[in-house]
Amino acid sequence: MWRHSSEHKKWNGTGSTAHFQEIALERCYNYTQLVQPELRDRDCQKIREAFRNAFISKDPCSATEEDYHPLLKLVKQTVPCDKTVFWSKTKELAHQYTKVQREMFTLEDTLLGYIADDLRWCGDAGSYEMNYQSCPHWKKDCSNNFVSVFWDLLSKRFAENACGVAQVVLNGSISNAFDRKSTFGRVEVHNLNPMKVHTLQAWVIHDLGKFPSDSCSGSSINDLRWIVMQRNIKFTCHDNYSSVKFLQCV
Numbered sequence: 525m526w527r528h529s530s531e532h533k534k535w536n537g538t539g540s541t542a543h544f545q546e547i548a549l550e551r552c553y554n555y556t557q558l559v560q561p562e563l564r565d566r567d568c569q570k571i572r573e574a575f576r577n578a579f580i581s582k583d584p585c586s587a588t589e590e591d592y593h594p595l596l597k598l599v600k601q602t603v604p605c606d607k608t609v610f611w612s613k614t615k616e617l618a619h620q621y622t623k624v625q626r627e628m629f630t631l632e633d634t635l636l637g638y639i640a641d642d643l644r645w646c647g648d649a650g651s652y653e654m655n656y657q658s659c660p661h662w663k664k665d666c667s668n669n670f671v672s673v674f675w676d677l678l679s680k681r682f683a684e685n686a687c688g689v690a691q692v693v694l695n696g697s698i699s700n701a702f703d704r705k706s707t708f709g710r711v712e713v714h715n716l717n718p719m720k721v722h723t724l725q726a727w728v729i730h731d732l733g734k735f736p737s738d739s740c741s742g743s744s745i746n747d748l749r750w751i752v753m754q755r756n757i758k759f760t761c762h763d764n765y766s767s768v769k770f771l772q773c774v
C-alpha cells in the first residue's frame with residue numbers, strides 16, 4: 525500500500541546511489557591509472573556508458589545476464605593463478621588480507637567489482653533516468669533485479685576463471701561458516717573449473733573475543749568439503765590462519 529504513498533516509492537529497497545555515474549567513472553580512473561596500471565588502456569567513459577546501458581530504461585525486475593554482456597566484454601580481466609580469494613560474511617577481513625598480500629584478488633579487487641562495490645542502481649521502463657527513490661529489494665521484490673544479477677554473473681565469471689589454488693575466507697563466529705544459500709555457496713563453489721582449480725583452501729576465522737561457533741570440523745564445512753570433493757577438487761581447511769588472523773588486531 526505504501527507504494528502509493530506521497531514518496532512514490534515503488535520498491536522496498538534503497539534507491540540508486542546518488543552520483544552513481546560520477547562515482548563509477550572516478551573509481552574506474554582510480555583503478556586503471558593507480559591500482560592496476562596494466563589496465564590503463566581501458567576506456568572508462570565507455571565502461572561507464574556500457575554499465576548504464578545495461579539497466580537504463582528497463583524494467584528493474586527483468587534483469588538478465590545478457591544485459592551485462594557488453595559491459596563484461598569491454599572490461600575482460602584475468603586474475604593470475606593461485607591469487608583468487610573468495611569470501612562469505614567476512615568482507616572486511618578478506619579485503620584487509622588482499623590489501624596486505626598485494627597480489628591477491630577478491631572480486632572487489634577486480635575492475636568491475638571495484639567500480640560497483642557498495643553501490644546501488646536501477647532504472648525504470650520508459651525513463652532515461654535512474655531511480656534514486658527506491659530499487660527492488662532482492663528478497664521483498666524480485667531476485668532478478670539488476671544488482672543481484674550483476675553480482676551473480678560477476679561471481680560466476682570470477683569463479684570460472686580461477687586456477688591453481690583458490691582460497692576462501694569464512695566466518696567461524698556464526699553458526700554456518702559455509703552457507704549453501706550465500707553467493708559463495710550458491711554460485712562460486714559450483715563454478716570452479718576442476719580442470720583449472722586443483723585445490724580449494726578454506727580459512728575459518730573467529731572474531732577475537734567472540735565464542736567460536738563453527739570450525740573446520742563442523743558440519744557446515746563438512747558440507748563444503750563434500751561438495752568440493754564431489755567436483756574432483758582437493759579441499760583443505762585451516763582454523764584461524766595466523767596471517768589472516770593477525771589482521772584483526774591492526
Ligand code: 2NF
Nearest residue numbers: 610611612613614631641642662672675679706707708709
Ligand atoms: O557486494 C559485493 N561486493 C558482493 C555481492 C555479492 C557477491 C560480492 N559477492 C561475491 C564476493 F566476491 C564473494 O566471494 O560473492 C562472495 C560473497 O557473497 P556471499 O553471499 O557469499 O557473502 P555474504 O557476506 O553473505 O554477502 C555479501 C553481500 O552480498 C549481498 C549481501 O547482502 C552482502 O551485502 N548479497 C548476497 N546475495 C545477494 C543477492 N542475491 C546479495 N545482494 C543482492 N542480491
